[in-house]
Amino acid sequence: MQPPLVSVEIKINGLIRTQTIEPRTTLIDFLRDHLGLTGTHAGCEHGVCGACSVLLDGDPVRSCCMFAVQANGMSVTTVEGLAPQRGCLSKIQDAFCETHALQCGYCTPGMLIACHALVDKTPQPDEAQIRDAIGGNLCRCTGYQQIVDAVKLATTPGYQIKEASATATRKMAKTVIPGDSND
Known part of the structure; x- marks a missing residue:
């Protein structure tokens, strides 16, 4: 039944x-x-x-x-x-690409969610706050430092996604924005 x-x-x-x-x-x-x-x-x-x-x-x-x-x-x-519009990256997604904070990509969606939640509440978190926010997410590839570096980069005052960077990282973005077909 x-x-x-x-x-x-x-x-x-x-x-x-x-x-x-x-x-x-x-x-x-x-x-x-x-x-x-x-x-x-x-x-x-x-x-x-x-x-x-x-x-x-x-x-x-x-x-x-x-x-x-x-x-x-x-x-x-x-x-x-998470991205402001389809086919684009958020600052944190871009910073993940820039700092090589993704490798196999399996933990990446959960890490991005944790990082976005943190930055929404704490726009300029320190390293301890970042590590605390991602502490419940397991990653076997990066050792976490690149993820911390990505959040620091994305929250640096004046940080902007560079057009060349956005184009160059579009291929990697399949991991960062799964399901996006706008290459």
Whole structure:
């Protein structure tokens, strides 16, 4: 016997999305399987690694540990929604490319979510605040220093994305803005 279906209405990356789903559908499965937003990665599926992080009303949450119905009526931002417009990079995404803060790319979406949440609340964080913000996200490749450097660079007063830099890093941006087809 199929469980009863429920309707959810969630603002995702600025667009209101209404779907009928099983109540047991996790937020990550809703994003990836129902909406095709595959930038949010399913890692441990136990809330430990942080790869599945999204912003829920501006705060980072583990999308593998919550049901989509829990986000009903709320706003969710995925890694695809961090850039100011499609085909562009946010300052933090650009700085990740500039400082080589991404390698295999698996942790990158969750790291970007954590960094954006921090910078939204603390526009010029110090190193301890950055390390605290990313402390719940696991990365096996970078050793974290490049990620810290990226946030420092992105929050440096006057930091601007250079057009040449934006063009040169567009190929790498597939990791930073998964699902974007505007090359």
